[in-house]
Amino acid sequence: MDTDNVKIGSGRKILLIVGGGIAAYKVLDLIRRLREVGHEVRCVLTAGGAEFVTPLSLAALSGNKIYKDLFDPTDEHEMGHIQLSRWADLLLVAPATADLIAKMTMGLAGDLATAMLLATNKSVVIAPAMNVRMWEHPATVANIATLRSRGIKVIGPEEGDMACGEYGFGRMSEPSVILAAIAQHFQLSGRLHGRRALVTSGPTWEPIDPVRAIVNRSSGRQGHAIATALASAGVTTTLVTGPTALRDPQGLEVIHVETARDMLAACIIARDRGPILDIAVCAAAVADWRIDDVAPQKLKKGNRGPPQLKLTENPDILENLSQQGNRRPRLVIGFAAETEDLIRAAQEKRYRKGCDWIIANDVSASANKGRGTFGGDLNTVHFITATTTEAWPMASKDSVALRLVDRIAETFGVSHDQHP
Numbered sequence: 381m382d383t384d385n386v387k388i389g390s391g392r393k394i395l396l397i398v399g400g401g402i403a404a405y406k407v408l409d410l411i412r413r414l415r416e417v418g419h420e421v422r423c424v425l426t427a428g429g430a431e432f433v434t435p436l437s438l439a440a441l442s443g444n445k446i447y448k449d450l451f452d453p454t455d456e457h458e459m460g461h462i463q464l465s466r467w468a469d470l471l472l473v474a475p476a477t478a479d480l481i482a483k484m485t486m487g488l489a490g491d492l493a494t495a496m497l498l499a500t501n502k503s504v505v506i507a508p509a510m511n512v513r514m515w516e517h518p519a520t521v522a523n524i525a526t527l528r529s530r531g532i533k534v535i536g537p538e539e540g541d542m543a544c545g546e547y548g549f550g551r552m553s554e555p556s557v558i559l560a561a562i563a564q565h566f567q568l569s570g571r572l573h574g575r576r577a578l579v580t581s582g583p584t585w586e587p588i589d590p591v592r593a594i595v596n597r598s599s600g601r602q603g604h605a606i607a608t609a610l611a612s613a614g615v616t617t618t619l620v621t622g623p624t625a626l627r628d629p630q631g632l633e634v635i636h637v638e639t640a641r642d643m644l645a646a647c648i649i650a651r652d653r654g655p656i657l658d659i660a661v662c663a664a665a666v667a668d669w670r671i672d673d674v675a676p677q678k679l680k681k682g683n684r685g686p687p688q689l690k691l692t693e694n695p696d697i698l699e700n701l702s703q704q705g706n707r708r709p710r711l712v713i714g715f716a717a718e719t720e721d722l723i724r725a726a727q728e729k730r731y732r733k734g735c736d737w738i739i740a741n742d743v744s745a746s747a748n749k750g751r752g753t754f755g756g757d758l759n760t761v762h763f764i765t766a767t768t769t770e771a772w773p774m775a776s777k778d779s780v781a782l783r784l785v786d787r788i789a790e791t792f793g794v795s796h797d798q799h800p
C-alpha cells in the first residue's frame with residue numbers, strides 16, 4: 381500500500397453501506413483504518429449485513445450511530461436518508477453482494493441502503509464479494525458493466541480461496557487496498573478540472589466487403605478506463621472509440637467510429653474545435669493496414685481461389701497528434717502492445733512517433749499470470765518517458781488508469797504550461 385496516497389485526501393465523510401456477506405467482518409478493520417487516516421465514517425447496515433456484523437461493533441468502531449431502517453421515524457427526523465446521502469463525500473458499499481449490485485443496476489430503492497444509493501449525487505465506490513460463479517454469471521457481468529458506465533468505481537474482487545470452499549475471483553479486496561483506492565479517488569477528484577482530453581480506445585474495423593472486416597482483439601477496456609478516470613478527475617473528455625462490446629461511459633463525450641481513417645478524422649475535429657487539448661491518450665489498437673479497394677458486394681467463393689487482398693497503410697493517429705505545431709496537445713501519450721522485447725520496442729516507438737509518454741504492455745499469452753491482456757481485467761505495464769522507465773505492478777485496468785491520471789495530474793500540477 382502506498383501510505384503517501386492514503387494520507388492525501390483524508391478528512392472526508394464516508395457513508396459505508398455494509399452488505400450481507402461473510403466478507404462483512406473485514407469492514408470492522410476497514411472502519412478503524414478509515415478513521416485512523418482522518419475520515420469520518422457513518423454506517424448503514426443492511427438486513428443481510430446484520431447477519432454477519434452487529435450494529436454495536438459498527439457503532440463502537442465508527443463512533444457514530446448506525447442507520448438501518450428506511451422508515452425509522454427518529455432517524456428520519458434527525459437525519460433523513462436523503463440528507464444522509466448528501467452528508468457524505470463518498471458512498472462505499474462493502475461488501476457489495478450480487479443482490480445489492482443487481483438492485484443498484486435496476487435502481488431499486490426498497491430499503492435504506494438502496495434508497496440512498498439511488499438518491500445520492502456523490503461518488504459511489506463498491507467492493508464486490510461473492511461466490512466466483514455468481515461473479516462470473518452473465519447477469520453480474522452485465523450489472524457491473526452498467527455500474528461502471530455510470531461512473532461507479534469497482535474495487536476488486538480478488539482471486540483466492542473462498543469461504544464456500546471454492547477458488548476464484550470473488551474475495552472482497554483487503555481493507556488496505558480499499559483504503560488506497562479511496563485515497564486515490566479523493567486525490568484525483570477535481571484535480572484536473574478545466575483541462576481538455578481526447579482518448580482513443582478499442583479496435584478499428586477495416587472492411588473487406590460489406591460483410592467482412594480486418595479486426596483485432598482489443599476490448600477497449602483500458603482506453604475506456606482511462607477516459608472514465610480522466611472525467612472523474614474533472615477533465616472535459618472526448619472518447620473516440622472503435623467498435624467494442626462496452627457501454628458508453630457516462631460524464632463524457634463518446635464518438636463511435638469504425639475505421640482508422642474515421643478515427644483520425646474524429647480526433648482532428650475534436651482537437652481543433654476548442655482551446656488546445658491538454659491531454660491526448662491513444663489507447664486504441666488501430667489497424668495498421670486497410671484493404672486498398674473494398675469490394676462493393678460480398679465476395680463469393682468460386683473456382684478462381686481465394687481473393688488476393690491488397691493492403692494499404694493506415695494513417696497513424698498517435699503520430700499525427702504528436703506532430704509539432706500550434707495545435708499539438710500539451711501531453712501526448714501512446715501505448716505499445718508488444719509480445720517481445722517490450723521496453724526497447726516501446727522506447728523506440730515513443731521516439732519515432734514523437735509522443736511524450738508511452739505505456740508499454742506485454743500482450744503475450746503468458747502475460748498477467750497466463751490470463752493474457754486482451755479482453756481481460758488485468759494489465760502489466762511499463763511507464764516510459766524520455767528519461768525514465770518504470771515497471772508498474774500487475775493491476776486491474778481501472779487501477780492502471782487511475783495511476784496514469786495521477787501522473788498526469790502531477791505533471792500539470794508542477795507547471796500548467798511546461799512541456800512534460
Ligand code: C5P
Nearest residue numbers: 662663664666695696697698714715716
Ligand atoms: O505502431 P503501434 O500500433 O504498435 O503503436 C501503438 C500506438 O500507436 C498506440 O498508442 C496506438 O493507439 C497508436 N496508433 C495510432 N494509429 C495507428 C497505429 C497505432 O494511433 N494507425
